[in-house]
Amino acid sequence: MPQVPIIMPQLGESITEATILNMLVQPGASIEADQEIIEVETNKAVMGVTATCGGTISSLCSSEGESVAVGSILGYIEASEEEIELRGAGSPEPDESPAAAAPSNPAESQAGAHFQTIGEYRESNKQHHAGLGLPVPVAIKGAHYLSPRLKSRMDEMGINEADLAYITGTGVGGRITIEDFENFMDYVDGWPSRPASPMRRSVANSMQRTWRRPIASSSRPIFMAPILLHRKRQERKPGITLYFLRALALALAEAPECAGYMVGGRILTPRNIDLGVACQVGDGVMVPVLRRVNEYTMGELIEEYNKVIDQARHRRLDKKYMGGGIATVTNFGGFGLTNATPMPLPSESIILGVGAVVKEPVWSDEVECFIPVEKAQIVASFDHRVVDGGDIGRLMQRIAYYLEHPDVL
Numbered sequence: 001m002p003q004v005p006i007i008m009p010q011l012g013e014s015i016t017e018a019t020i021l022n023m024l025v026q027p028g029a030s031i032e033a034d035q036e037i038i039e040v041e042t043n044k045a046v047m048g049v050t051a052t053c054g055g056t057i058s059s060l061c062s063s064e065g066e067s068v069a070v071g072s073i074l075g076y077i078e079a080s081e082e083e084i085e086l087r088g089a090g091s092p093e094p095d096e097s098p099a100a101a102a103p104s105n106p107a108e109s110q111a112g113a114h115f116q117t118i119g120e121y122r123e124s125n126k127q128h129h130a131g132l133g134l135p136v137p138v139a140i141k142g143a144h145y146l147s148p149r150l151k152s153r154m155d156e157m158g159i160n161e162a163d164l165a166y167i168t169g170t171g172v173g174g175r176i177t178i179e180d181f182e183n184f185m186d187y188v189d190g191w192p193s194r195p196a197s198p199m200r201r202s203v204a205n206s207m208q209r210t211w212r213r214p215i216a217s218s219s220r221p222i223f224m225a226p227i228l229l230h231r232k233r234q235e236r237k238p239g240i241t242l243y244f245l246r247a248l249a250l251a252l253a254e255a256p257e258c259a260g261y262m263v264g265g266r267i268l269t270p271r272n273i274d275l276g277v278a279c280q281v282g283d284g285v286m287v288p289v290l291r292r293v294n295e296y297t298m299g300e301l302i303e304e305y306n307k308v309i310d311q312a313r314h315r316r317l318d319k320k321y322m323g324g325g326i327a328t329v330t331n332f333g334g335f336g337l338t339n340a341t342p343m344p345l346p347s348e349s350i351i352l353g354v355g356a357v358v359k360e361p362v363w364s365d366e367v368e369c370f371i372p373v374e375k376a377q378i379v380a381s382f383d384h385r386v387v388d389g390g391d392i393g394r395l396m397q398r399i400a401y402y403l404e405h406p407d408v409l
Helices: 081-087 106-111 118-130 148-157 161-166 178-188 198-210 225-233 240-254 298-313 389-404
Strands: 003-007 017-023 036-041 046-050 055-060 067-069 073-078 215-223 261-263 266-268 275-277 279-281 284-286 327-331 350-354 358-364 369-383
Touching (some): 240 350, 240 389, 279 298, 369 389
Parallel strands (some): 327 350
Antiparallel strands (some): 036 046, 215 369, 261 266
């Protein structure tokens, strides 16, 4: 009977690989179309790989704990010709062996959306990752040069260039020599350590890419009494972060250029106000995205917001909430922090951070004395190539206006 390959699908924007958590079936098991057969962990969530057709699992090519690239073959399903035709699943040519067969089912077209072959897709990913460099240029002329021998040794050990920031170069112009590298690796050998999870590696990669741009930050205080009183009056109480999400959406709808993208000599303006919310998950961060936040009232957003946050915290995020955001809100005040410097995602030009609510004495002309007032700092970090401090200042004025008049949210 024909053998239909099980393909690692594209499980979200920018995801290039996933780690196999559980094999939910074993060779010889009978399965149905759309049945979840493998559970995998990406840098965003725990998700399932489903069968494209019914049949019998004839073999599995991967094992639990293994990281597998998008488009790779995970195993094979033995299916009838009728089932394959009914489900639109692909199968190898009659004169090909399963191991040599090229996958030709819908999962393949999804995995290699912009490439003619899976091999071309993998090569593109390889070239992309090989191009990652230092997050900031080294100040000393010539210090960034890495010899072929050093690069080869780094490849052997899975070390990237950003990791070299810990090493002081003793070569000409401050270059890191192979001896510097080996001495450092000997020095840290035996230190307590743990493997970096897929999510931790994803965060590290994102922040390295983000730091290639000139990131600046501006902050200002927000009077919290209007928000707290408004929330107290609501029968269905919105999360505090939702107020800031909605205020940012309305402000960006008025000035979308503040969330623009610089591509070559052009600045692109976002088409929709799709905003992310940063959620701490384990040893990393997930950023689910709510769509067209400016087009819905806060009351209309409460249910969807709560659902998305719950999915993110359990790492079971629906694909429609993954990626594509133009800006993010992060509430670091939940950790008691009054100020911080949030970093935007590489695919975004701005992020709004919210600090903890604190009471501060403010002079009142009416009673001629200091009175306690509840305040919180908001911080906007942005790509300085796209906007300047004045643009962000005006944006934050509008955010403050909406937060101090929550009835319009």
